[in-house]
Amino acid sequence: MRLIAAAAVVVIGATALAAQAAKIDVTGKWAFNVETAAGSGTPTITLKQDGEKLTGHYSGQLGETDLTGTVKGQEISFKFSVDAQGNMLDFVYTGTIESKDALKGKVSIVGLGEGTFTAKRQ
Numbered sequence: 327m328r329l330i331a332a333a334a335v336v337v338i339g340a341t342a343l344a345a346q347a348a349k350i351d352v353t354g355k356w357a358f359n360v361e362t363a364a365g366s367g368t369p370t371i372t373l374k375q376d377g378e379k380l381t382g383h384y385s386g387q388l389g390e391t392d393l394t395g396t397v398k399g400q401e402i403s404f405k406f407s408v409d410a411q412g413n414m415l416d417f418v419y420t421g422t423i424e425s426k427d428a429l430k431g432k433v434s435i436v437g438l439g440e441g442t443f444t445a446k447r448q
Contacts, residue, residue: 350400350423350425350426351375351426352373352375352380352397352402352423352429353373353374353375354372354373354447354448355370355371355372355447355448356370356371356372356373356429356445356446356447356448357370357445357446357448358370358371358386358443358444358445359443359444359445360433360441360442360443361441361442361443362433362435362439362440362441363439363440363441364435364438364439364441367386367387367388368386369384369385369386369387369388370385370386370448371383371384371385371393371445372385373404375397378396378397378398379396379397380393380394380395380396380397380402380403380404381393381394381395382395382404384406384408384417388408388410388415389408389409389410391406391407391408392406393405393406394406395419397423400422400423401420401421401422401423402419402420402421402422402423402429402431403418403419403420403421404418404419405417405418405419415435415436415438416435416436416437417433417434417435417436418433418434418436419431419432419433419434419443420432420434421443426447427446427447428444428445428446428447429443429444429445430442430443430444430445431443
């Protein structure tokens with residue numbers, strides 16, 4: 327009987343943890359650290375989450391632009407385009423929500439290369 331009670335506590339605890347993780351909202355201002363073969367950068371990205379829909383604004387070395395994306399469970403993805411000296415560059419960020427204040431993942435500069443990012447909520 328004790329074993330069943332202990333198993334029930336573990337299941338309830340895991341369920342509560344999953345529910346808590348699902349409630350994380352990434353809305354806010356984030357300080358990113360981006361590393362690519364083309365160089366590194368520290369843009370500020372403001373995100374607004376509405377359910378699974380994600381919108382926001384990129385502000386960094388390449389200028390400023392709006393972005394769109396999704397949040398599904400712990401997975402986050404968003405994209406935007408910037409005009410870099412007459413060349414349109416498309417960026418795609420995909421990653422995971424590590425905690426309510428931390429993101430981590432990969433960035434793809436479409437046609438040019440890939441890199442990694444970490445982000446901390448400001």
